[in-house]
Amino acid sequence: MKKKELYIVIGIAVVALIAIIFLKRPVSNNHQPVVAIKHKDQIVQTFNPNENAIYHIKGSYGTLDVEVQDGSWRVINEECPNHICHKMGWKTVEDIDLIICLPNEIVIEVIEQ
Amino acid sequence: MSSANKTKRFVYLTLLSAMAITLNLIESIYIGSFSFGIRIGLANIIALLTIHILGIKEMIVVNIMRVVIGNLLRGLIFGSTFWISLGGVCLSSIVMILLYKMKASILFTSICSSIAHSVGQVIIVMLFYNQPAIAAILPYLLLGSIPMGILTGITAKLVLDRLKGLR
Numbered sequence: 001m002k003k004k005e006l007y008i009v010i011g012i013a014v015v016a017l018i019a020i021i022f023l024k025r026p027v028s029n030n031h032q033p034v035v036a037i038k039h040k041d042q043i044v045q046t047f048n049p050n051e052n053a054i055y056h057i058k059g060s061y062g063t064l065d066v067e068v069q070d071g072s073w074r075v076i077n078e079e080c081p082n083h084i085c086h087k088m089g090w091k092t093v094e095d096i097d098l099i100i101c102l103p104n105e106i107v108i109e110v111i112e113q
Numbered sequence: 114m115s116s117a118n119k120t121k122r123f124v125y126l127t128l129l130s131a132m133a134i135t136l137n138l139i140e141s142i143y144i145g146s147f148s149f150g151i152r153i154g155l156a157n158i159i160a161l162l163t164i165h166i167l168g169i170k171e172m173i174v175v176n177i178m179r180v181v182i183g184n185l186l187r188g189l190i191f192g193s194t195f196w197i198s199l200g201g202v203c204l205s206s207i208v209m210i211l212l213y214k215m216k217a218s219i220l221f222t223s224i225c226s227s228i229a230h231s232v233g234q235v236i237i238v239m240l241f242y243n244q245p246a247i248a249a250i251l252p253y254l255l256l257g258s259i260p261m262g263i264l265t266g267i268t269a270k271l272v273l274d275r276l277k278g279l280r
Contacts, residue, residue, distance in 0.1 A: 005221035012228065013259055019252035 033093045034112035035073065037066060040105050049073055049093060059104025066108065073099075073108065080104055126163075126171050130178040133159035137183040149250055151257035154227055154265055156183075157205070161223055161269035164213050166276060172209065176202045196241065197234045204233030219273065223266030227258040 037045040037057055045055050047068055054076075055066045062079025072092045075085040078101065085101040091108070099108040136155040146152045156179050164172040180202050184195040208229035212222040231254035238247045 002218060002221070005218060009221070009224055009259060012255060016252040016255040020256070023249055023252065 031112070033110060035093075036109055036111045038107045038109060043111075046111070047073075057104075057106060059101060059106045061101075061103035064101065064104060064106065075099055075101065075108070078104070122167060122171075125167060126174065129159050129163050129167070129171075130175050130182075133163075133175050133179040134182050134186070137179050138186060141183075141187065147257070149253040149257065151254065151261065153261050154230065157223065157227060157230070157262075157265045158269045158272070160206070160209065160226070161219060161265065162272055162276070164209060165219070165269075165273055169210050169213065173206055176206050193242070197237050200237030201230040201233040204236070205230040219270045220263060220266035223269060224259055224262030227262035227265065228255055231255065231258050 032048050032050065034046055035049050036043045037047075037055065039057070039059060044057060045066075047053065047055060047066075049068055049071045051068065052070065053068050055068070057064050057066060059080075061081075064078035064080070064085070065076045067074055067076050072090040074090045075088070078086055080101055080103040082103070085099050085104075085106070088097075088099045091097070091099055093110055093113060100106070133156045136159060140153060140155045144153060144155075159179070160172055160176050163175045180195070180199050181190070184190045184192070184198070189195055205226040209222055209226040212225055217225075232251070235247055235251050235254065239245050
């Protein structure tokens with residue numbers, strides 16, 4: 001490898017490293033996360049996961065309650081045949097997967113980090 | 114070009130295509146990708162060999178054959194991975210041809226075509242799948258492409274030193 005080529009490769013590596021450091025820098029977030037409960041693409045309820053509460057939601061099959069406590073949330077008292085949404089357990093903003101109840105057509109999803 | 118010479122070149126083209134497809138399949142089945150989707154790119158060795166042994170046109174044929182038949186054998190033809198790898202191969206072929214014309218060293222050609230392969234894939238995902246956020250992965254891919262390009266470049270150089278006198 002010629003010297004000029006070596007410099008180009010080192011240059012690309014340095015640019016990539018700078019970009020990684022730039023992307024990894026801590027982002028100051030003052031705004032609160034927002035979680036939405038959706039029924040058939042319609043947002044029926046939004047909540048802040050840091051405020052403890054229980055939301056009563058009506059789905060296509062029956063009703064369910066969403067319990068919010070200390071930044072995480074779960075489904076309780078659900079009226080559906082499989083109870084998969086309850087078995088998903090507690091979810092937080094960091095979790096990638098959503099709580100989905102197919103019989104009720106309910107999706108609980110983070111819409112703002 | 115005599116008929117025997119033509120046949121010889123054709124046999125080499127076929128052999129190199131078969132090797133590229135096999136390496137592509139072996140890599141995708143047994144090695145897979147590391148974090149951030151970084152892959153070794155073993156088939157790039159064959160592309161480098163082809164452009165030095167046979168020429169530019171043959172390298173394009175080997176690269177296209179590798180993508181089309183490799184994806185056909187894996188059952189992913191015309192799926193999203195097919196188009197993404199086709200985009201990567203197109204850009205890496207263009208870069209490889211340019212650097213070959215500029216008489217750059219094999220190692221540098223290998224590194225640049227490996228980088229171009231990642232960039233091409235990211236461009237396809239950005240433009241045709243409307244996912245511009247994928248560009249955030251580009252620095253990691255660039256950083257990962259360099260060692261992988263060095264690896265394939267050294268291998269290609271070792272093979273080429275043993276294959277002198279074929280042209």
